[in-house]
Amino acid sequence: MHHRNSIALFVIAALAAATAATASARVETTHTTTITFWDAYSSDGPEVQKLEKVIIPGFEKTHPGIQVKDVTIPYDSLHQKLVTAVAGGQLPDLVRSDIIWVPELANLGVLQPLDKAMPDFGKWKARVFPGPLATNYWKGHYYGLPLDTNTRIYVYNPAALEAIGASSPPKTFAQLSSMSAQAKAKGYYLYAESGTSCWNVCPWIWSNGGAITNKTYTKATGYLNGPKSVAAVQMLVNLYKAGQMPSIVVDSNAGVGTYDGINQDKYVSMLDGPWSFAIFGAAFPKVHLAGSQIPAGPGGSKSVVGGEDIVLTKASKNKAAALQFLRFMLGYGSQAQMALAGQMPVLKTSAKWLTRVHPYYSTYLKQIGTAQPRTPTPKWPQIDQVFVTQIAKAFQGSETVGQALTEAAHQIDGFLK
Amino acid sequence: MHKRKEQLAPYLFLAPGFLLFTLVMLYPIVRAFQISLYQWAIVPGTASKYLGLHNYLRALHDPIFWRGLENTGFYMAVTVPAQIVLGMLVAVLLDGKMPARAAYRTLYYLPVVTSWVVASLLFRYLFIGQGGLVNSVLHTNLNWLGQRWTAMLVISILGIWKGIGWSMVIFLAALQGVPRELHEAAAVDGAGAWRRFRAISLPAIKPVVVFVAILLVIGGFNVFISVFLITNGGPLDETQVLLTYMYRQAFSFLDFGYGSAISFMLTLIVFTLSLVQLRVFRRPAGTA
Numbered sequence: 105m106h107h108r109n110s111i112a113l114f115v116i117a118a119l120a121a122a123t124a125a126t127a128s129a130r131v132e133t134t135h136t137t138t139i140t141f142w143d144a145y146s147s148d149g150p151e152v153q154k155l156e157k158v159i160i161p162g163f164e165k166t167h168p169g170i171q172v173k174d175v176t177i178p179y180d181s182l183h184q185k186l187v188t189a190v191a192g193g194q195l196p197d198l199v200r201s202d203i204i205w206v207p208e209l210a211n212l213g214v215l216q217p218l219d220k221a222m223p224d225f226g227k228w229k230a231r232v233f234p235g236p237l238a239t240n241y242w243k244g245h246y247y248g249l250p251l252d253t254n255t256r257i258y259v260y261n262p263a264a265l266e267a268i269g270a271s272s273p274p275k276t277f278a279q280l281s282s283m284s285a286q287a288k289a290k291g292y293y294l295y296a297e298s299g300t301s302c303w304n305v306c307p308w309i310w311s312n313g314g315a316i317t318n319k320t321y322t323k324a325t326g327y328l329n330g331p332k333s334v335a336a337v338q339m340l341v342n343l344y345k346a347g348q349m350p351s352i353v354v355d356s357n358a359g360v361g362t363y364d365g366i367n368q369d370k371y372v373s374m375l376d377g378p379w380s381f382a383i384f385g386a387a388f389p390k391v392h393l394a395g396s397q398i399p400a401g402p403g404g405s406k407s408v409v410g411g412e413d414i415v416l417t418k419a420s421k422n423k424a425a426a427l428q429f430l431r432f433m434l435g436y437g438s439q440a441q442m443a444l445a446g447q448m449p450v451l452k453t454s455a456k457w458l459t460r461v462h463p464y465y466s467t468y469l470k471q472i473g474t475a476q477p478r479t480p481t482p483k484w485p486q487i488d489q490v491f492v493t494q495i496a497k498a499f500q501g502s503e504t505v506g507q508a509l510t511e512a513a514h515q516i517d518g519f520l521k
Numbered sequence: 522m523h524k525r526k527e528q529l530a531p532y533l534f535l536a537p538g539f540l541l542f543t544l545v546m547l548y549p550i551v552r553a554f555q556i557s558l559y560q561w562a563i564v565p566g567t568a569s570k571y572l573g574l575h576n577y578l579r580a581l582h583d584p585i586f587w588r589g590l591e592n593t594g595f596y597m598a599v600t601v602p603a604q605i606v607l608g609m610l611v612a613v614l615l616d617g618k619m620p621a622r623a624a625y626r627t628l629y630y631l632p633v634v635t636s637w638v639v640a641s642l643l644f645r646y647l648f649i650g651q652g653g654l655v656n657s658v659l660h661t662n663l664n665w666l667g668q669r670w671t672a673m674l675v676i677s678i679l680g681i682w683k684g685i686g687w688s689m690v691i692f693l694a695a696l697q698g699v700p701r702e703l704h705e706a707a708a709v710d711g712a713g714a715w716r717r718f719r720a721i722s723l724p725a726i727k728p729v730v731v732f733v734a735i736l737l738v739i740g741g742f743n744v745f746i747s748v749f750l751i752t753n754g755g756p757l758d759e760t761q762v763l764l765t766y767m768y769r770q771a772f773s774f775l776d777f778g779y780g781s782a783i784s785f786m787l788t789l790i791v792f793t794l795s796l797v798q799l800r801v802f803r804r805p806a807g808t809a
Contacts, residue, residue, distance in 0.1 A: 356755075
C-alpha cells in the first residue's frame with residue numbers, strides 16, 4: 105500500500121509540475137473575479153477534499169485575481185437544482201454535469217457552445233478520449249468538454265467469493281447463474297443490483313447482444329423488446345425469482361444497499377464505478393474490493409459509459425475566468441488528483457500512467473473500451489423513468505419480460521420522435 | 522374628514538398582511554394557473570405553446586394522478602382523525618395535575634420541532650425490509666415500504682407521530698380556557714370524567730377543534746417531504762401522492778405545465794374541502 109502511494113505521489117508531483125509549466129494566458133487583473141462552480145463530487149470519499157484542499161487552492165495560486173466558489177450538491181438533487189436555476193436565470197458559471205443531462209441543458213439553450221467560446225477548443229478536443237467527448241455534442245456544436253469518465257465493472261469482495269467456495273469471479277452469464285445458486289446455498293447473494301434504470305440493466309442487455317434503440321436513436325421498438333434484450337432481462341428476473349438476487353433491485357427500501365450489503369457480508373458483488381474503491385477505502389477499510397470484467401454474454405462484455413462533462417453557461421458573466429478554471433480542471437494536475445480520488449481522467453495520455461495511480465483502473469480501462477453510451481436525447485430523464493417502471497414490473501411479475509419491454513419500447517418511441 | 526380617516530384605518534392595518542399574502546400566495550397561485558395552460562418553456566424569455574385545458578384533461582386520464590389522489594386522500598383520512606383524537610387525549614391528560622407535567626408537554630411537542638428530513642430518514646431505516654429494526658423486533662419479514670398500503674401506513678404513522686404535539690398544544694391552550702367552576706359543579710352533581718369532558722370541555726373548545734381539523738386537512742393534502750424521502754413514490758408509482766407526482770413532472774421531466782395543472786387541481790380540492798368544513802361546522806350546535 106505504501107509503495108503504491110509513493111508511486112502515485114511521484115506521478116502527481118511530476119504532473120503538477122507539468123501543469124504549472126504549461127499554464128497559459130493568466131488573467132492579469134487587479135480586482136478579484138469570483139466564479140461559481142456547481143458539482144456533485146462525493147463527500148463520502150476523498151473527491152470534495154481534493155477539489156477544495158488541492159485543486160482550487162492550486163488554481164487560485166497560479167491565477168491571481170480569480171476566486172473559485174465551489175458548490176457541492178448531492179447528485180440526486182443536482183438535476184432539480186439546475187432546472188430551478190434555469191427557470192430563475194440563476195445558473196452558475198460552470199457546472200460539472202452528468203453526461204446524460206448535457207443534451208437536455210443544451211436543448212434548453214442555456215449552455216455556451218465551447219467550440220465557439222474557446223479559441224483553443226481544437227487543442228483540448230484532441231487531448232481527450234473521443235467517447236466522452238461525444239457526450240458533449242448536440243445539434244452541430246460541442247457544449248462542453250469531458251471532465252471525468254467511468255463505467256461499471258464487476259466489483260466483488262474476494263473474501264466473500266472464497267466463502268461461497270468459488271475461486272474466481274463469474275466470467276460468463278452461465279457462470280453468473282450457477283454461482284448465484286451456489287452463493288444462495290451459503291447464505292449469500294452473489295450479485296446485488298440497486299435498481300432497474302438503464303445504468304443498472306443496460307450492461308446486461310448489451311452484453312447479451314441486445315440494444316435499446318437503432319443506431320440513429322430514433323426507434324426502440326424492435327430493439328429494446330428484441331429477443332436478445334428480452335433474454336438478458338429474463339436472466340436477471342430468473343435470478344430474482346429464484347431468490348438469488350436481493351429485492352433492492354425493485355425497491356431500494358426492501359433491504360440494505362449494495363455497499364452496506366457487501367460490508368455486512370451479505371452480498372458478494374455489484375456492478376460499480378471506480379469511486380466504489382475510494383469510498384470503501386474511506387468508509388469500510390476492512391473490505392478489500394477487487395474488480396473484473398462484467399460477465400460476458402453472446403455479445404461480449406459490454407458496460408455502460410458514465411461520467412461528467414464540464415459546461416459553461418450562457419449566463420456566466422466571467423466567461424474568460426471561468427474558461428481558465430475549465431482548462432485547469434482538464435490539466436494533468438487536476439485530472440491526476442481526481443484519479444487518486446476515484447475519478448477516471450479523460451486525457452488520452454492518462455492511459456500511460458493511470459494504472460500506476462491505482463491498479464484497479466486497468467480493469468476499468470479495458471471495460472470502457474467496449475462500453476456503450478445511453479441514448480443522447482433531451483428526453484433522457486423520461487426514458488430512464490420508463491426503464492425504472494417497466495423493468496420493475498417484469499421483476500415483480502405483474503407483466504412478463506416481453507410485455508414489459510414491448511410497452512417500454514412503445515413509450516420510448518414516443519419520446520424519440 | 523375625521524370619519525374618512527377612521528374608515529381608512531382598518532385598511533391601513535390590513536395592508537402589510539395583504540401585500541405579503543399577495544406576494545407569496547396570490548401571485549404564485551395565479552402564475553401557476555397561467556403556466557398550467559401552456560407547454561411551458563422554462564428558460565426566461567422563450568415562447569411557450571398555449572394548450573388550453575389540455576394539461577387538466579391529461580391529468581384526468583392519467584391513472585397515476587388518480588392513484589396519487591387516492592394515496593393523498595388515504596393519508597389525510599388516517600392522519601387527521603388520529604391527530605385530533607390522540608392530540609385531544611394527550612391534552613386532556615396533561616391538563617390535569619400531575620408530576621413532571623412540563624417535561625411531558627415538552628416530550629410530546631418534541632416531534633413537531635424535529636426536522637421532517639431527519640424523521641423521514643429514520644422511519645425509512647426503521648421500516649426497511651431486510652435488516653430494519655421493526656422487522657427485527659417483530660420477528661417479521663415484511664417489505665413495509667415495498668407495498669402500497671403498508672408503505673402509506675408507515676408514512677401516515679410518521680405524520681401522526683409528528684403531528685400529535687401540535688394539536689395537543691392548541692387543544693391544551695383551549696382546555697385551559699374552560700372555566701374550572703363548571704367542572705367542579707358538574708362533579709358535585711355526580712358527572713364522571715368522560716361525561717364532564719363531553720358535556721363541558723368539548724362544546725367549549727369546539728371552534729378550536731374545527732380550526733385544527735381544517736388546518737390538518739390542508740396539511741394532509743400537502744404531504745410531500747416524508748413520501749419524497751421514504752419511497753419517492755415507488756415502487757412502481759404505487760405510493761405517489763399528488764405533490765411527489767407534481768414534483769417529478771416539473772423538476773425531473775421539465776413539464777412545468779403539467780406539474781402546475783396538478784398543483785392547481787390540488788389547490789382547488791383543498792379550497793373546496795375547507796369551505797365545506799367551515800359550512801358544516803358553522804351550523805349552530807344541536808342541528809347537526
